Amino acid sequence: MSEIKDNYIDTFFRCATDKEQICEEMVTDHMLAYIVSGEMVVYTKNKRVTLRKGEVVFMRRNHLANKIKQPGKKGEPFLGLFLHLNAPMLKRISSQIMIPDVPLSAALKESYLVYLPQHPFLTGLFQSLDQYFSSGQYPSKELVDAKLLEAVLVMLQLKPELGRLIFDILDPWKPDLADFMNKNYTCDLSVEQFAHYTGRSLSSFKRDFSELFHETPSRWIIKRRLEEAYTLLKQExxxxxxxxxxxxxxxxxxxxTAFKKQFGISPSVIWK
Incomplete structure (x- = not known):
């Protein structure tokens, strides 16, 4: 079978496949993923992670991730359950609960993907959600909201330091432009998308970019990509x-053509 996706109000997703499926997407909302069977390989900017049966991870918003969903070692098909935690919902929850004031470790600050301990609270949460798809009896919006609240409370109980990551939407989100661009300039994003994912309007993005890099975004991106290519040709x-x-x-x-224009020599000459 090809990949089968069930989607309930863009909040709860159920994905199943018995063949390798590759997808690249910008993770725009925080997401909780539970692997029921099979494996999912996730490539983010700074790491490669293989998620296996029974594992649960929290994936941070606003990063590009390549995912490979594939059968397990014994051939069992892939089945994954995904819960999206969007900003409006998190803002509502923040007014209902006490968010733990636990400092973030340096490692967590840099992580796009965070493992959660395997625990009956988490497996029970996903199993109860999966029953709705299995039975064809979809829950009301109020019941889904209650399940989202349950998901957040379980995460905070098992890993309190996640509070500052989960509720980063409470701060005006405008990430460090230099840091974001230097980590993501190879991503297949338009200038408009770079503006969006750095929390800026297009005009603000271009203005901030010019003040920081003294160059237009398009020229800087091409230049940095060519510099990275030169390094790979020489060093690797x-x-x-x-x-x-x-x-x-x-x-x-x-x-x-762009490489030769910037460096005065074709890439094949550098490689040789």
């Missing part, structure tokens, strides 16, 4: 045909 002896996609170019001819 990678072939030009292998790296142009890795650094963010979609077309090899465009990459080769």
């Amino acid at each position: 002896n990678a072939a030009p045909s292998e790296i142009y996609l890795k650094v963010g170019f979609k077309n090899f001819s465009h990459f080769s």
Whole structure:
């Protein structure tokens, strides 16, 4: 079977497949993922993680993630349950509960993906949600809201330091522009999307970018991608045909022409 996705009010998702399925997406909301069977390999900017049967992870919003959903080692099909925690819902919950004031560790601050301990509270939560899809009896919005509140409370009980990550929506979200761009310039995003994911209007993004980098976003992105390509060619002896996609170019001819224009030499000469 190809991938089968069930979606309930863009909040609860159930994905099943018996073949490898690859998807790349910007994670725009916080998300809780539970692997019922099979495996899911997740590539973020700074790590590769393989999630296996019974594991639960919290995925932070506003980052690009490549996911490979695949059968397990013994051939069992992939089945994953995903719960999206959107900003309006989290703002409502923040007025109902006491958020733990636990400092974030340096490791958590840099993590896009956080493992949660395997616990009956979490498995029970997802099993109860999955029953709605299995029975065809969909819950009311009020019941879904109650389940989302339950999910947040369980996470905070099992890992209190997550409070500051989960409720980062309470602060005006405007991440460090230099840090975000230097981590994500190879991502397949338009200038408009870069503006959105850095919490700025397009005009504010261009203004802030010019003040910081003294260059237009498009020129800076191409320049940084070419510099990264040059480094890979020199230090890792990678072939030009292998790296142009890795650094963010979609077309090899465009990459080769831009490389020669910037460095005065073709990428194949550097590689040799």
